[in-house]
Amino acid sequence: MSWETVIGLEVHAQLSTNTKLFSSASTQFGSEPNTQVDLVDLGLPGVLPVVNKDAFKKAIRFGLAIKADINQESTFDRKNYFYPDLPKGYQITQMTKPIVEGGLIDIDVDGDKKTINITRAHLEEDAGKSIHDAYPDKSVIDLNRAGTPLLEIVSEPEISSAKEAVAYMKALHQLVIFLDVCDGDMSQGSLRCDANVSIRKVGDSELGTRTEIKNINSFKFIEKAINFEIKRQIKVLESGEKVTQETRLYDSGKDETRPMRSKEFANDYRYFPDPDLLPVVISNDEMEEIRSTFPELPADKSKRYISEFQIDKSEAEIISSSRELSNFFEVAVESTNDPKLAANLLVGEIGSLLNKDNIKIDESKLSSNNFNILLQRISDGTISKKIAKTILAEIWETGRNADEIINDQGLVQIQDETLLEEVIIKVIESNSKQVEDYKNGKDKLFGFFVGQVMKETQGKANPQAVNDLLKKALNS
């Protein structure tokens, strides 16, 4: 029997605001426990929540990026449940009128494109952190995270494999970082996902019973957890049993999912409008302000780079995917007449240096100005592209000026034909066997001679001049 998988993801993105959604306590990660807690976060009697303007700005920014409808009037509701990391006894969330509705995310799975529709994205507060293993019979609570703004992004159940789920998560991850909505640090829980997974017979129109896998916080685990769950559900159904609707946890150590809590009662959150919070209205002026600072999105940037600067599609996509890299590129193309070279170096040599150090370009010692000098020296023939790599490596370590490095280390390219001819004659004389073979039709040996000349000149010979002069000398 063949089965198909239906997956919907709920992604929680911690918004990168300075303060909480309803209080002016800091949201800084990693501070001493319980030092970033306000009366409001504790839910003490008599306090009132006041909404954070920037949390709304960021949510709207995300909504605009996915072409969603923005509800300029949205409201908050209480979701009631008792858990010690939520001192109020309820979580404030947007149930009936979320800030963002609709929208879409484009994903790419090994070259296959697909569009996933978004149901909604709503603001809510995060809970605190509980630690269960410090004492045998007690739990300990840190409320620093309680009240941190979350944007919960809910997809339609249109994802059909673990791979697609990962691609979707990666697309979201890239987008929220680019928009400066969330720092995207999954190891700190800034972006985490709940996966609703069900399977059904191919051709069935009704959805199967779903299970929800909670709090998956890495791309790798999303794929593994979903694949485990698909296999498990198929096994259950093929043995003639039924899938139980339940919440499960993924255990990465054992690579399995297991039921999270057995409940005597089904969840009954008794949502109702939060009487402490009035409707939040975003004025047309505020909308206009958000639109006017809205950045050019990676996909649009990429298209523009290709048409405006004729750079390769793959290079355009890599550069445009990072805010820092695209800013750097855009400064460079203002003064260079060779945007293709700039793109080439940024993706190639500089890209691998960035990966090696795991940093962003604005954290490196390479300044825009120095990069421009380097580009200029390649364009005007002072140095070869090969030497440029040596210089880049030095700049990477020391941040020194490219011209200084060229002068100090005598890296100026040899253009002088008489000088190059001398070297070529020397190479031909000391490799008579290869010269004979070459003349007898072993064309491939040409590269060998180029290599020898480069070796003699420590890579400083102008490659075009070497090619021309070598051809002349060998064919004479």
Add this chain to the structure above:
Amino acid sequence: MDNKTIETISYLARLQLGDDKKEKITKDLENIINFVDELQNIDTDDIAPLANPLEKIAPKREDSVTSKSRKEAFLLNSPESDQNYFIVPKVVE
């Protein structure tokens, strides 16, 4: 309003009700439900739901940290604490 419903609701609210209280609350809840039933008869098809009876909108706050840590005071007022943490009865997932 049967006994089972009352028990479910009081469990969700973490309330432990004695028998005499239970009886009184059952009556109260029945009254409320009857009142809501009456309201249900009103035709509200063309009326937008009201999120808040005050016809005002929420003020918004600038995103700057003004709250200072009051950790010592908070922990002092909690039933149990250890170093920087609140201590609560074991809650296991």
